[in-house]
Amino acid sequence: MELTTTPNIPAPDSFYAELIRCHEGLSDDESAAFNARLILLLANHIGDPEVLSEAMRKASLD
């Protein structure tokens, strides 16, 4: 499987609003921890090691 980099989220604005809402009231450390948990959950859902490596590479803007 290849990492999907074309639009794949059906309602981008409501997804984004929900994501930002999750951080309301959190300190910077709490936000970072939330993000870490979120990434781990999504990574487990994806599973495919090649896709995960590719995502990590792209996230570092190499």
Added chain:
Amino acid sequence: MPLDDRYRLAFRLYPYARSADQDAAAPVRHPVVVVGGGPIGIATALDLGLQGIPVVVLDDHEGIGQGSRAICFAKRSLEIADRYGCAGPMLDKGVVWNLGKVFYQDRKIYDFNLLPEEGHRFPAFINLQQPYFEKFLVERVREAQADGAPIEIRGKNRVEAVEVRDDHTILTVATPEGDYTILADWLIACDGAGSPLRSMMGLDFEGRVFKDSFLIADIRMLSESFPTERWFWFEPSHKAGASTLLHKQPDDVWRVDFQIGWDVDRAEELKEENVRRRLDAMLGPEVDYELVWSSIYTFQCRRMKAFRHGRVIFAGDAAHQVSPFGARGANSGMQDADNLGWKLGMVIRGEAPDRLLDSYHEERAHGADENILNSTRATDFITPKSKISHVFRNAVLELAERYEFARPLVNSGRLSVPCSYDGLSLTGEDALPGGPARSRPGTPCPDAPLGNGFLLKGLGGGFTILTVDAEAPETVTEDGVTATRRAVSAADDPSGALALRYLGEAEGAVYLIRPDQHVVARWSGYDESALRAALRRACGKE
């Protein structure tokens, strides 16, 4: 308080003239008084006047205020204006654009082309300075008056006090020649975001304040031109604003919006040398331009709890206010006028019960909530409220430069589309299996080519039974309300758009359509009792 102008006029279209009401022995009673001669007040007056209902518009100025203000008019507003007979000059004057560019820091991260869908009389939106939009509406009023429409616009007439009774209101009106009193069976408040009527009645207007200010500068280019595109900068390296928008208007004028923060000295920022300092930083020192107009705005997203208070009805910014991102202010106000006009007309003529007007609040408050939601999301993206929100926003921009997936997350304003009245009181059944979602009950009818013209032209005003390759009687009258058939065929549109938008997988369809061009209900064939029930429902009789 003296009747001094609060703003300069772009067009002095209705100078003060003494009205017979000011010399009447007893206060004159009018069926409808509209307070506020802005676009929504004039559109409301046009809607009612074209139905033959006498309407008086009171405005505290003698014409249209200066300043481009709302510059983006969406397809639906043009369709509504077309029903009133004044979309032509708007379309002729307006600028149509499709190309947008998004910048982050010092570089363009992507561009987009809003390829318009074929088969519509009007583009998705036009850019047009608000004073022109208003002028074309007032010119249409003059034309309608000449044809006998009972509309009267009274300049320099300011409502000083309102007394609300069960079946009318009593208005004290100030003029340059002193105060007078009139009565109104129905009072329509279109007096803007700061609505004096709302304050006089002590009504709420709650919502969210955004702690940011934007400096608008309208400039006319002298040395060179920019393309007809929309350019949006996030955190531009020229530092002239935390975000900056460049947008084309008619007359070679460009709108520039700088996001300048919350704690600003307005008078200082508005000095020409300071406005020019920002513009020069953005455009470069060699670009020569004339400053046409500038202003600083802050905004809130809020709405009244109830748009209707007995015989007093609020519309436009007086009822709801949104951030400017997404052009949902004037555009949603036009939909208010469109929604209110036919309902008030029917109630005044005794064709529908008073409670039909409750659906005005139900439908338009729903629209306001949708607009507030969308414009709040855009605002939160453009001006992130927390550190983490800012981190995510910039991550989206960085990824958008490289990967297509992040581009739909970039939100510098989602352009105004009208809401659907799905599941609300007046909306009826969807009994068209395989029918397209975009013309389901509750939605405004999508336009489509029809012969040499377009479907929407001539649709509305009254109730319509639209048959697409289906049979139905020429008229159906239910409890004094007549729906008139309009028969079309998929064959009338060789492009196939009509079939795609109204039939989907169905062979034929029967639609009941409201005077404001929204779909009430639809069926795969004519069913008399179902159509009569839907017609009753759409008139607030069920």
